[in-house]
Amino acid sequence: MACLREAAREALHSGAPEAARRLLNRALQEPPLPEERAALLHELACATFLIKPTATVTHLREALAEPGIDPELRASMVYRLTQALAHTDRMAEAATVAADEARRAAHPRIRLRMQADHFVWSAFRTDEADSSSRSRRLARLADRLPGRGPEERYLLGARAWDAMMRGEPRQKVLAYAEKALRGGLSWTHENRGFEVPVSVALVFMYCDQPRRAEELFARGMAECESKGWRGSHLALGQTLSGYIRYRRGCLAEAENLVREGLGIADRVEGAVPAQWFAIGILIQTLLARGRVIAARRLADRYHYGDVIPNAVIYPDPRTVYAELLLAEGRPAEAADLLTGVGEWLEGREWRNPAWCPWQLGLASALSRTAPDRAVRHARDAVKRARDFGAASAIGQALHAQAEVTGGEAGLALHARAVDQLQQSPAAYELARALVGHGAALARDGRLHQAADRLYQGLEGAVHCGAEGLAARARRELSAAGLRPLPLRYAQTDTLTAQERKAAEMTVGGHAAAVVAKELRLTEEGVRQLLSSVYRKIGTDAAGLAAALESFPRPRP
Numbered sequence: 001m002a003c004l005r006e007a008a009r010e011a012l013h014s015g016a017p018e019a020a021r022r023l024l025n026r027a028l029q030e031p032p033l034p035e036e037r038a039a040l041l042h043e044l045a046c047a048t049f050l051i052k053p054t055a056t057v058t059h060l061r062e063a064l065a066e067p068g069i070d071p072e073l074r075a076s077m078v079y080r081l082t083q084a085l086a087h088t089d090r091m092a093e094a095a096t097v098a099a100d101e102a103r104r105a106a107h108p109r110i111r112l113r114m115q116a117d118h119f120v121w122s123a124f125r126t127d128e129a130d131s132s133s134r135s136r137r138l139a140r141l142a143d144r145l146p147g148r149g150p151e152e153r154y155l156l157g158a159r160a161w162d163a164m165m166r167g168e169p170r171q172k173v174l175a176y177a178e179k180a181l182r183g184g185l186s187w188t189h190e191n192r193g194f195e196v197p198v199s200v201a202l203v204f205m206y207c208d209q210p211r212r213a214e215e216l217f218a219r220g221m222a223e224c225e226s227k228g229w230r231g232s233h234l235a236l237g238q239t240l241s242g243y244i245r246y247r248r249g250c251l252a253e254a255e256n257l258v259r260e261g262l263g264i265a266d267r268v269e270g271a272v273p274a275q276w277f278a279i280g281i282l283i284q285t286l287l288a289r290g291r292v293i294a295a296r297r298l299a300d301r302y303h304y305g306d307v308i309p310n311a312v313i314y315p316d317p318r319t320v321y322a323e324l325l326l327a328e329g330r331p332a333e334a335a336d337l338l339t340g341v342g343e344w345l346e347g348r349e350w351r352n353p354a355w356c357p358w359q360l361g362l363a364s365a366l367s368r369t370a371p372d373r374a375v376r377h378a379r380d381a382v383k384r385a386r387d388f389g390a391a392s393a394i395g396q397a398l399h400a401q402a403e404v405t406g407g408e409a410g411l412a413l414h415a416r417a418v419d420q421l422q423q424s425p426a427a428y429e430l431a432r433a434l435v436g437h438g439a440a441l442a443r444d445g446r447l448h449q450a451a452d453r454l455y456q457g458l459e460g461a462v463h464c465g466a467e468g469l470a471a472r473a474r475r476e477l478s479a480a481g482l483r484p485l486p487l488r489y490a491q492t493d494t495l496t497a498q499e500r501k502a503a504e505m506t507v508g509g510h511a512a513a514v515v516a517k518e519l520r521l522t523e524e525g526v527r528q529l530l531s532s533v534y535r536k537i538g539t540d541a542a543g544l545a546a547a548l549e550s551f552p553r554p555r556p
Contacts, residue, residue, distance in 0.1 A: 020047040038066035056084040095121040131348035156180035161199040167352035187220035211538030235265035249427025251465035290468015335365035354393035360400040395420030422531035431460030
């Protein structure tokens with residue numbers, strides 16, 4: 001018995017869960033001593049989790065029915081049960097199990113741990129009845145925690161995610177995230193899982209610091225691979241790494257990563273949420289690349305849009321499907337869908353357009369039939385984006401408002417959208433805003449200004465891999481009687497010496513006028529240099545100093 005269990009542990013740590021499962025099934029047939037049966041079933045559940053989480057639920061329910069279980073072992077069993085339930089789209093059950101265990105736990109540390117699990121799984125329920133009450137309880141609890149132990153850090157991480165979803169100021173969101181990371185958040189702790197560490201990493205992405213998110217993902221995925229973790233963990237890790245690249249505007253890389261993640265998820269029995277993450281991100285990426293037919297085929301293959309999952313998925317599936325409907329020229333259907341999304345999110349007080357830009361899509365859908373409502377939704381999205389404070393979210397919202405406003409006011413909004421997005425790492429959204437601004441200027445007869453914006457937008461679209469946007473820029477140029485110029489520079493992630501100097505001086509507190517004088521540029525030239533820096537490094541001004549420390553220097 002002992003030899004079989006030890007061999008199973010070695011197999012699991014070496015990345016062979018199927019071999020571990022066979023060994024533990026053999027051990028169960030021995031049979032084990034009554035006092036060992038619960039622990040053995042727990043080990044079997046852990047071995048099956050990566051390849052068949054539905055079986056994990058069965059094994060753990062059987063184990064928890066055994067008498068006289070050690071409290072620490074029981075806590076580990078309950079956590080793994082909640083995780084398996086969540087990974088098989090049974091989120092309400094996961095939250096209920098954690099809440100019940102928190103009430104029965106006698107030890108304060110175990111109770112705190114179960115409370116953390118309850119907060120996490122409740123946050124990922126689409127049908128949570130009183131989301132705002134949970135948020136208030138979590139906020140009160142987190143504000144009292146210094147972050148000494150892993151239980152406290154996980155709660156702080158959960159608070160960072162919740163604050164981001166609610167659209168609280170990003171400085172506060174980032175403060176919670178940094179506090180959660182002090183002392184470390186393991187992605188492979190057998191009793192805590194990787195949901196909270198992943199959420200904390202993504203907080204940085206939504207806060208315009210995707211490079212930090214990528215660094216955390218790289219370390220976390222390496223940790224998973226070193227432990228032999230595969231299955232839904234690897235699927236989700238690949239998929240969300242692709243999502244970060246998508247948000248940065250690296251569309252070809254994003255598509256490849258997400259396709260890999262979807263392929264892995266398809267092979268894991270019961271890994272429904274992992275599939276939904278991948279499908280939605282892949283549809284968004286294909287739409288950004290201008291491949292509407294391919295996006296529709298993918299949606300139809302997986303019946304995307306027909307079913308609402310029980311778990312909170314990001315990007316939100318109904319919002320993604322509405323984007324597809326808009327791309328297909330079906331605004332009325334998109335408007336109906338997005339109105340429902342808005343009602344759901346308002347009920348939960350999740351108001352961050354950086355997480356779910358439903359109002360931007362709804363404004364576009366209503367622009368012809370209800371222009372006043374369209375403007376109101378776009379204006380409200382701008383306010384919410386400003387309350388959160390991420391330049392990419394503000395810029396996207398301003399772009400949407402400009403598109404539904406038109407006229408001289410619309411031109412001013414277009415300019416402000418470009419200005420905000422130049423201060424962010426969102427390369428694709430900047431290219432969209434530049435093309436939109438250029439097209440609006442051309443319609444107003446300002447061809448010289450239009451040409452500059454359209455050329456910049458075309459260049460950005462090509463570098464992002466956004467073929468559809470690039471084609472639109474060429475059409476706008478042609479309609480204005482202008483010819484596309486050759487690309488001025490090759491795509492590279494390496495900073496030039498001039499970009500590095502501008503970034504270092506900015507971090508040092510020098511004003512744009514001082515940087516411009518030092519580099520013999522205009523202030524607008526400095527702004528464009530810094531915009532390139534933010535996109536290449538993957539951060540905004542707030543994260544620039546830390547990002548520069550680890551970013552390679554240009555070769556002499």
